[in-house]
Amino acid sequence: MNNKPIAIVTGAAKGIGKAICTRLVTDDYHVAAVDMDPEGGELLSELGQTNLEYHLMNICEEQKVKELFAALMERHGRIDAVINNAGIIRDNMIWNMSVDDFDAVINVNLKGTWLMCREAAIVMKAQKSGRIVNIASRAWLGNRGQSNYSASKAGVVALTRVLALELGKYNVSVNAVAPGLIDTPLTQMLDKEVLQQLINAQPSRSMGSPEDVANTVAFLAASQTRFITGQTIYVDGGKSIGANM
Template sequence: MRLKDKVVLITGAAHGIGRATLELFAGEGARLVACDLEAASLQEAAKATGALAVPMDVADPLSVEKGFREALEAMGRLDGVVHYAGITRDNFHWKMPLEDWEAVIRVNLTGSFLVAKAASEAMREKNPGSIVLTASRVYLGNLGQANYSAAKAGVVGLTRTLALELGRWGIRVNALAPGFIETRMTAKVPEKVREKAIAATPLGRTGKPIEVAYAALFLVSDESSYITGQVLFVDGGRTIGAAPA
């Protein structure tokens, strides 16, 4: 029960890594607020885990404000916020429509800013807490993902800056940087790309949502109480280089 009685809000909670985190945190004793755009899937996930379901569009300031207000009214406080919600619109940059660039930046980077801002307002001068944003190993650069890579690099900069600004209140801000994790998003990746990703990963396989969820558990729990401003890679070692042939 590493999160016993802690109140944690999770975005992107209806599927994939968010759903795995919701289930893990429920088993660790957390009081949960589940947020997502997909109403039906959100209700099912919340019912299965005993969470409060709060619909939220992280790219919409009014939706984020309303969602956090509803969470605080129901729960009284927030001890942790784990922000996963994001999208991809992949293409080589010379083929990328401006609307695809702007949509990915809006959801992944501006959405992270809006969620983190609302989280800090809920915690600042009230109670210390942990904010976990989601970057990606792709922030180091990846073919066909100029928009996503730029957005996730922005999340890293945002994480480090917020850690500096919020430390005085005991609020910790860290980021997860997953590699190739088996989710709905990566299910769309062509098989050749998948094979290359596995070949470039020292552990020789893709990751599971629960493996990212356990990293989030560490960052929200008191076990990481002296850790802030960090990026935790959950990528099977791919960031350090390809496995030997």
């Protein structure tokens, strides 16, 4: 059994997920880091062996998700925070987008998050406490070339609102964080020219850092913010304001 609060972070191996793990370990959580990257354990090794355990798995596999929660409950007896961060992009204009690219994005970003939320809800409802933080995206408001991704993240926002209603009376809060342009391996894959255009369209004229997102996640995961629920907090340098663009 562990005296520290227990948090699960998905998509933990790099980018925003790794920054969330780093922040939560610093805040004295015990973190169960989940990723499908076989090198994830190595990538997170600097965070130490005692405060972090690595689980190599795909959040889209229902049985694996169930086994994860069962194993953590057996080992720790409770789960205090679940941060659903794993996500992928497969961008294209809709006329060039394949069904495979639509399915892949919906499967990870929405169904995988839903599977994690369902197990979190079962555990947290029974223990009458918990925090769920889902990583959405500012793109849920609409982004050209992201009909699959924007729809998946709009689904995450709706899922968050529904779960806030369903779990409120069990002392479980559920919120979403909607990052804008953040400097991670995901955005480093973008064409340099496209990336510069995106930066120029930011009110901040800069990208956010993974730590900017991690700070907001840590705030929502903390017990002091228990009366905030069903909300989507933008961490996007003002892009969601939408004026003068």
